[in-house]
Amino acid sequence: MSDPENTTDPVSEAQTDASQAEAEAQKALADPQANLSQILDSLRTIEVQLYGIEVTQQVQQLSDTEKQEFASARLHLDSVINQLSTAQLGEIEGKLQQSDAALQQGIQSLQKSLDDLSGASEWAGAINGIIGVVGQIIPLV
């Protein structure tokens, strides 16, 4: 951000900062090694200033065309921030997805162990039933 003491026109100043930040952001979107958090922090700082009272009051005094251009540029910056935020989440989601198969396999393995354990008691129950029948037959033999 520029030195506020030397700022004569906060609107054009903010727009220049926003354009520079946007260019950085576009580079970051194409670079997988870029630190998205750092870039997003800078962009958000600019965004807050662009929506701040000081800048907004200055913009109110501009012509309708300039106001529209400013609003459009501000929305464009919002869009870049939104896309970077989505990319930031997408990066983590991609890494999480890599563990999907292992996690699914773990769930299946645990369920199989549970089925086997339940099967053991059912098995014992079945034996008990057979012994019961044998017990009924023996007195008859």
Place this chain on the structure above:
Amino acid sequence: MKTFSRLLLPALLLVALTGCATAKIPQFEAFANAGTAYTQAVTGLITEVGEGAVNANSVKLLQNRALAPVSLSDFQQQDKDMRDYLAELSELQVQTTLLGNYFQALADLATSSAPESFATEVQSVATSLIGVTQEVRGTSVAQSTQTAEAQAAGSVGGLVVKEIQGKELERELNAHKDTIAQILKLQEDLLTVLSSQAEANAQFTTALTYNQQVVTPFMSGQVTTATQQSWMSERYSGLAQPVLVTQVNTAAQAAVALQQAWNKLLSNDLTVEDAEAITTELAPVLASLDALKAQKQSTTTTSSSTTTGTTGESQP
């Protein structure tokens, strides 16, 4: 009595030899419960972060519209961004739910009643066997001895199954120790990102109310002795950390605590209290999310015909 001792001795020996895995079952259960609470909280928080993002975006759109007409293509681009963002959050919810399913499967195995059922069945088998043996031999044994022998057999059987249960949990722990550690680290990263996004969004959503309820009345000298208290409360809630951010940060701490608990479970150092502390820490977040959900459901049903007017205002 002699027969009973013959059965009791191997049973005690079995407990002494194989008790290690069995002793760890309560830790597995407590950890799995903490993990389940964590994934439930994160799934709910993701929904809230998504809603906060769309609301903040709406505030920005309205502020721009208050300044100048917004082109349809600009509006559509914002819609597309938000759709993509929500879709990504939805994918993350799927991933978190999958982790929740894992913890649930772990809890199901740790809390299985199979050892108890098996013990009952074995006891029953033993009773039947003793009866059949007597029939074959043509002898009779005192009823109390029969019962004691059958109970001992049931206990041994139950212990064996309990031990198998412990060994299965231990096997699972070793099979996926790296995967779970990695996922929990990614969950921590996710919550750090969600926290910063929620905080940035809250700046815009609260700004509108803050301007209307705090800045405007103050600047125009409308704060009187009668309204002073409520004005001060509004100002405080506008300046304090948003509830959602606090909740996401709590979940982030829980993600760190879960990683530590997982490592302790691996090194056999985890106590039930350690794991329960995570569940306790998350309880207010879950309660608050439930309350919010209920509140939203009731608002949807009661205010479907109500429309609200909005104005675009600047950040304070």
